Amino acid sequence: MDRFLNDNHMLMIPGPITVPPRILRVNSRPMINHRGPIFQKIHEYCVDGLKKIFKTDEGEVYIFASVGTGAMEACVSNFFNRDDRVLVLVNGNFGQRFVQIANAYGLNVDALEFVWGQYADPEKVKDHLSKYPKGTYKGVLVQHNETSTAILNDLEKLSPIIKEHGALFVVDSISGMVAAPFEMDKWKVDVVAAASQKAFGCPPGISLLGVSKEALNRANNANLPRFYFDVRKYHESYKKGQPPFTAPISLYFSLEESIKMIFEEGLDNFQKRHIVLRDSVRSAVKALGLKLVSDDSCASPVVTGVFSPEGISPQDIINTMRKDFGIVLAGGQSQFKGKIFRIGHLGFIGATEIFSTFAALELTLDKLGYKFEKGASVKAAQKVFEENM
């Protein structure tokens, strides 16, 4: 019998993640009128809270009923004209998705590829853009946190290079938002996508789009086809305190609760906790003698990629972790498929989840024949938490 095929498991994947009981409870509240006063208050609280989280006074944040890819599509469909040339910085699977979406909308797409596991080097971006007259690229699209390769790109360094070229700075922060510092106004980000099932700790189904004033102006004059994700509709409707279409009301309840929880902890503390989670996981992996996918200098605060030991398939590790311990890890994607496994460490979790994961991972690796010092990983993780208590 598989004991863990019901809801008795622990999600250690980079989203969807464990939804805290407080959020689960509000998710089951009775339905309300999406045009009524109760909903309007929730909507306004969410939009206002999201602006604080995105760190924007000047821009807007729109809420869609979709998964993150919907917001990625909105990043493309709203702000460009057919045949516009755009540059996508690709250092993983989700960069490739931006390329696919931009191609689907008939844009003229160049991909600047980086070695998987390494960040999008600002110097290389600068070199590339310097070969073209300013304004050649109407937009530069990049992941904040590239989940597939477990790296965090340096948006602060990329920003002046992209703005100097005169391009829209378009960011997928679907897995980065809330967990990693993000400064929409200060970093002059024009468009940013996020999603509910990542560090917000909500179920999947809400995506978010931050839009600068400049991007909104572009949207008013852009000619690509769009309807549900048309930011002009959201902009007009939000002036009345309402979404343009029926809202995903249960998910709004969740999002409202999540935002309250984030502010109760404090956004800075929330982000510092993710650094501790990152460091504890990386320290534990190193103690096992396993190789990390990303370098310390660009390590993701929400997910850690680990190369499977020689002769052991990552899928066997993932299967054993799930079947024997009910702990769910993620596999690799695209060129990392069959080579790595990934540990998600985001949302409202702490030391308990990390200790359990490594205690179980040690027994799993031992069962699969990998040799290491028993107890070393849990001890290494404990040390990081002890230093940060």
Ligand SMILES: Cc1ncc(COP(=O)(O)O)c(C=O)c1O
């Ligand atoms: C960086 C990044 N972009 C985009 C997506 C796609 O989001 P969704 O699966 O919600 O469509 C993900 C999902 O993991 C992601 O991590």
